[in-house]
Amino acid sequence: xxxxxxxxxxxxxxxxxxxxxxxxxxxxxxxxxxxxxxxxxxxxxxxxxxxxxxxxxxxxxxxxxxxxxxxxxxxxxxxxxxxxxxxxxxxxxxxxxxxxxxxxxxxxxxxxxxxxxxxxxxxxxxxxxxxxxxxxxxxxxxxxxxxxxxxxxxxxxxxxxxxxxxxxxxxxxxxxxxxxxxxxxxxxxxxxxxxxxxxxxxxxxxxxxxxxxxxxxxxxxxxxxxxxxxxxxxxxxxxxx
Amino acid sequence: xxxxxxxxxxxxxxxxxxxxxxxxxxxxxxxxxxxxxxxxxxxxxxxxxxxxxxxxxxxxxxxxxxxxxxxxxxxxxxxxxxxxxxxxxxxxxxxxxxxxxxxxxxxxxxxxxxxxxxxxxxxxxxxxxxxxxxxxxxxxxxxxxxxxxxxxxxxxxxxxxxxxxxxxxxxxxxxxxxxxxxxxxxxxxxxxxxxxxxxxxxxxxxxxxxxxxxxxxxxxxxxxxxxxxxxxxxxxxxxxxxxxxxxxxxxxxxxxxxxxxxxxxxxxxxxxxxxxxxxxxxxxx
Amino acid sequence: xxxxxxxxxxxxxxxxxxxxxxxxxxxxxxxxxxxxxxxxxxxxxxxxxxxxxxxxxxxxxxxxxxxxxxxxxxxxxxxxxxxxxxxxxxxxxxxxxxxxxxxxxxxxxxxxxxxxxxxxxxxxxxxxxxxxxxxxxxxxxxxxxxxxxxxxxxxxxxxxxxxxxxxxxxxxxxxxxxxxxxxxxxxxxxxxxxxxxxxxxxxxxxxxxxxxxxxxxxxxxxxxxx
Numbered sequence: 001x002x003x004x005x006x007x008x009x010x011x012x013x014x015x016x017x018x019x020x021x022x023x024x025x026x027x028x029x030x031x032x033x034x035x036x037x038x039x040x041x042x043x044x045x046x047x048x049x050x051x052x053x054x055x056x057x058x059x060x061x062x063x064x065x066x067x068x069x070x071x072x073x074x075x076x077x078x079x080x081x082x083x084x085x086x087x088x089x090x091x092x093x094x095x096x097x098x099x100x101x102x103x104x105x106x107x108x109x110x111x112x113x114x115x116x117x118x119x120x121x122x123x124x125x126x127x128x129x130x131x132x133x134x135x136x137x138x139x140x141x142x143x144x145x146x147x148x149x150x151x152x153x154x155x156x157x158x159x160x161x162x163x164x165x166x167x168x169x170x171x172x173x174x175x176x177x178x179x180x181x182x183x184x185x186x187x188x189x190x191x192x193x194x195x196x197x198x199x200x201x202x203x204x205x206x207x208x209x210x211x212x213x214x215x216x217x218x219x220x221x222x223x224x225x226x227x228x229x230x231x232x233x234x235x236x237x238x239x240x241x
Numbered sequence: 242x243x244x245x246x247x248x249x250x251x252x253x254x255x256x257x258x259x260x261x262x263x264x265x266x267x268x269x270x271x272x273x274x275x276x277x278x279x280x281x282x283x284x285x286x287x288x289x290x291x292x293x294x295x296x297x298x299x300x301x302x303x304x305x306x307x308x309x310x311x312x313x314x315x316x317x318x319x320x321x322x323x324x325x326x327x328x329x330x331x332x333x334x335x336x337x338x339x340x341x342x343x344x345x346x347x348x349x350x351x352x353x354x355x356x357x358x359x360x361x362x363x364x365x366x367x368x369x370x371x372x373x374x375x376x377x378x379x380x381x382x383x384x385x386x387x388x389x390x391x392x393x394x395x396x397x398x399x400x401x402x403x404x405x406x407x408x409x410x411x412x413x414x415x416x417x418x419x420x421x422x423x424x425x426x427x428x429x430x431x432x433x434x435x436x437x438x439x440x441x442x443x444x445x446x447x448x449x450x451x452x453x454x455x456x457x458x459x460x461x462x463x464x465x466x467x468x469x470x471x472x473x474x475x476x477x478x479x480x481x482x483x484x485x486x487x488x489x490x491x492x493x494x495x496x497x498x499x500x501x502x503x504x505x506x507x508x509x510x511x512x513x514x515x516x517x518x519x520x521x522x523x524x525x526x
Numbered sequence: 527x528x529x530x531x532x533x534x535x536x537x538x539x540x541x542x543x544x545x546x547x548x549x550x551x552x553x554x555x556x557x558x559x560x561x562x563x564x565x566x567x568x569x570x571x572x573x574x575x576x577x578x579x580x581x582x583x584x585x586x587x588x589x590x591x592x593x594x595x596x597x598x599x600x601x602x603x604x605x606x607x608x609x610x611x612x613x614x615x616x617x618x619x620x621x622x623x624x625x626x627x628x629x630x631x632x633x634x635x636x637x638x639x640x641x642x643x644x645x646x647x648x649x650x651x652x653x654x655x656x657x658x659x660x661x662x663x664x665x666x667x668x669x670x671x672x673x674x675x676x677x678x679x680x681x682x683x684x685x686x687x688x689x690x691x692x693x694x695x696x697x698x699x700x701x702x703x704x705x706x707x708x709x710x711x712x713x714x715x716x717x718x719x720x721x722x723x724x725x726x727x728x729x730x731x732x733x734x735x736x737x738x739x740x741x742x743x744x745x746x747x748x749x750x751x752x
Contacts, residue, residue, distance in 0.1 A: 067725045068687075068695035068733035071704055077726065080718035084427055095390065095429045109514050165379040167595075174598035178698060185600055189301055193331040196358050198608040206597050206605070213596040251533055270616060280615045283700075284713045295538040296549065326620070328702035340611040341618070385683050419713030448716055 009195040010204050019204055022187030026212075029105055029183060036109030037169060041116025042155075046146055048121045053113035059117065066114035071175050074111050078112040104176035114168045119165055123158035124150060156227045163220035167213050174209075184208060210238045248255065261327025265509040267469065267476040268344050272317045279305055280328030280342035284419035287408065287506040288348045297325060300500040301346045301467075304365065307496065309344070329417040330396035334358055337470055344469050348439055350398045351466035353417040361466030362480045363522045365394045366494075368516050370399045371437040373425065373444065380432050382457030385465055386410050392430040399434045402461050404413060418443065435492040441508045485523040493519070531717040532724050544728065545706030552623045552702025554674065561628040565689065566682065568629060568634025576641050587637070594634035599695055605626045607699045624696040633691050639685060643678035644670055676747060683740035687733050694729070704728060710749045 009015050040062075047059035066074070079100060083091055092100060128152060135145035177186035188205035192198045271277050280287040281302055289299035306323060314321045326342050333349060334343045350363040370392075374380050380389060387409050393400035395414040403412050413430055415421040422443055425433045433440070437455060444453045446491055467484075469476060487493040494511075501509040532539075538548070546553015576586030594602070606627040647670050655665040668738050697706035708721045715721075 014582055064734060065730070066610070068691075068730045068737070070691040070705070070729055071692040071727060073722055073726050075707075076709075076718065077722040079424060080427075080712070081722050082719075084718070091428060094465060095427075099429060110493075171598035174600040177600070178414070180420070185604070188601075189331060189604070192335050192397070192608070196334050198604075199612075199697065200564070202601065202605055202608065209598060209601060210596045218404070233273050237680070265615060274616055283710060291714065293536070294713070295542070295710070324617075324619070326617070335608055338609045340615060341607070343617070417711075423712075423716060423718070444667075446714065523677075 005007075005199065006195075006197055007200050009069055009191065009197045010200055011240070015191045015195065015201070018187040019184070019208070022182060022184035023208055023212075024102075025181065026173050026183040029101065029108065029176060029181065030113060033105045033108035033112065033173070034166060035170055036105065037112035037116050039112025039119050040110065043111065044153060045120025045154075046124060046151060048117065050142070057241075063114045063117045064122075066118045067118070069110050071107065071172055072219060073173055074107040075104060075179050078107045088150040100176075100180045102177060104173075104181045106172060107175070112165065112172070114144055115165055115168070116162070119158050120154060121160045123154040123161075126157060127153055153229065155227050159220060159224040159227065163224075165170045166220070170212060170216065176209070200232060201222065221238075262358075263306070267473050268317065271313060271343060272319065275319065275321060276314055276324050277310060277321050277324060277344075278324045278342045278345045280333050280336050281305075281345075282325050282329065282347045282418070284417055284422075284473075285326050285348050285439055286443070287500045289346070290442075290446070298366065300496060301348070301365075302441040303496050303499070304465075304484070304487065304493070305346045307492060309346075309480055309483040312483040312486070314481055321351070321463060330394045331408065331416060333468065334364050339467060343476075344467055346467050348436065348465055349468050350463045352398060352437070355468070358471070360470040360471050360477055361468055362477065363484055364464040364466055364485055364518070366438070366465040367518060368436045368438045368463050368465070370434055370461040370463060371436050371440055371457045371459060373422075373431045373440040373453055373455055374432045375425075376454045378431060380456060383460040386432060387490070389430045389432060390430040392424050392433040394418060394421060396437065397435070398461065398463065403434060406460075411466065436508055437509075438501075441509050445507045488519050489523045495503070527720060528717060529720050530718050533713065533716050535711045535715075536570060538688070538711065539704065539707050539724070540686075540728075542702060543704035543725075546573050548702075548704075550702035554690070554693050555705040556622055557621070557628065557693045557696055557701070557703060558686075560626055561693070562634060562686045562689055564625075565629045566636045567748040568633035570640050572633055572637030573580075573640025573644065576637065591634045591637055594631050595638075597629055599692055600698065602631045603695060603699060606630075620696070622697050622703040624693075624701050628689065628692065629655065631666075632685070634694075635685055639678050639681045640674070642675035642681070646677050647673045680740050681745065682735060683743065687736045687740070689734070690732060691729060718723035724736065 001087065002216055005187070010019070041143065041183065044059040044062050047055045048063065050056060068097045083094060083099060083102070132142075132145050140148065173183055174185040176183050180186075182190075184205055188201040191201040191204075194200070265273075275475065279302075279473065281297075281299070285299070286292075287299055288301045289297070291297055300323065301505060306494050310321060310323050317485075325428050326336065327456075328336055328342065328347060332348075333345045333347070334355075337345055341406055349355075349361075351364060355361075372380060372382065372386065376408075380386060382407070385405070386407055388411070390411045390413060392413050392415055393403060395416055400412060400414055404409055413424065415424060418439065421430075421435075424430045435443075437459060440455045443457060444450050445475055447453060467480060469480065484493075486498075497511060500506050501511065532550045536701060542548030542550060542552055542579050546556035547674050572587050575583050576591065578584045578587070603624065607620075607675045610623060612625070651669055651673065653663055656662075660668065672731045673691050693703055695704040696703050697709065700706070702710070708725045
């Protein structure tokens, strides 16, 4: 029972191409889902802080319902359970246009939207009340106050936890392999299947994820330095014991 | 960032220079641990599946339990326990080569290219590929499959053949049979290709068997073998002897009757040619 | 919609899938509970390690945390699934593989919580402890950690909830947890809506219940500031 390493499988044959396709698919899913999640997150996070109770309750329901169920279950749900409920013409269109990709994007976006919602909510709640009060006193309606003052400030405040959630989203995109989306982790399995070189394939996939996350983290920390509001973000403790 | 890159490159360099090697054979491993692990399916009735009582049963599993396991126990002079792990076309060879399982006992087709990675036992079943479709569709076989959406299991011989022979068919690969069947049920694909006997099993066990039809001539030859690690002749000898014994003593045909007989789970008469082929594999003592 | 599939299989789903009592190796709780406890213990070492003065300790600890926070859990599970049997030369039940993967992975996250908890204890405590003659190890054990633990409890509970949901990924390697049990039944009966909705509700009850409890604890702990 020997395991013979053979790193050339990564670039000979189709493996290199598969890895590249996987990476592209991972980025595609992540970006589209991210846009969806941010939109849902900002909307529901803001709604959770308004004074109109039904809106607050609705947004709260969305958040608590979706984030307390594992993403894998949502993937199965959106992919297997939802299409049969749709009208036939929609089903046909979906089946011709990559239903698994769409299901994965929706599952990922809605789930992370609920998580972004929490981040947004705590961001808004950490803004001193005086800001919204001042805004209203200058004649802005509450909706305008949110749109022009509160949300922009909150967005700048939440860059660190939002970065964390964004990285989570990219990593969670790997779960889409369970419904057949040919993203990066799926492709490492594909390479394993056809070359039986599990170690090499897994290493390649792991390195790519690490580099991807590193790139995002570095970009976001540059963004944070540029957009941070001095005096409003708590200084990070660096004291060593 | 730099220390991390350094650590990673060091790890990779180390990994690239070692060859993990164990001189141990499969029989030694089984003797040492007392456990014989097989990789088998959970959704391929009646070869290996989970039945209505949520028990893991099947023809392949029975073959192992009644023939191979007792012979291994006898050869090693100790009581060996059987453990089952789930395998699928895209995981079974890695499971074998990584020592997670000792034998793949499911519905794996013996092919020349697969023999480069694993060894096979003698053929314990023979069938061919067909299509499963909703009753009444115009698809009648491989000639009429062009341009249609077809499901196959990722890593199966059927997927490979469709890809090569009908490149303009829209092939969708799924991790295992249940996923592919669900795609067929939902209409995501118009046909599902797999070996005829498995399609018959799937149809028989489906919630509404009459909705489905197995169509087409066999468009490939699919001899089933049990796969094991390469260069392990002692173990292979035991497995083959067990299978030969089962065929010769009639145990194989009793099991066949249990699962595929007229009163079995999936009635599928054994062709006389196939029966003769099986019997001819039993070499003299 | 036909919920009979739930009632017919509820024993299998709950007893086998959730609790792990049955013929298959499985059980969401059987995986989650040890993973939380052992992951936390390992996390304590990692967390303290990150704050150590010696480079030989805090550098590997930091790399450990940064590594596991940069890769998907699915990838880590595959690593353990394929590589451990090769290294050990023998096959392992899915339970051991999944448990090992979860402990190692979640320890990175628990480690960060521990670190933040320790850092939230006012410096004065450590200084006063040293002033009374305690060694660094004793200070950590008798003064810092107890207070840090109290601060960490809400975050620890949150991470435990995350871990409980993450156990669903063990189904990918065939571990028969709640998700896999639902898949097994669905593969036979083809009733995805009822089955996946059912397990969604089960997970939701656990997760939401625990998070309400965490919030309750947070409020109670905040009443008594140090």
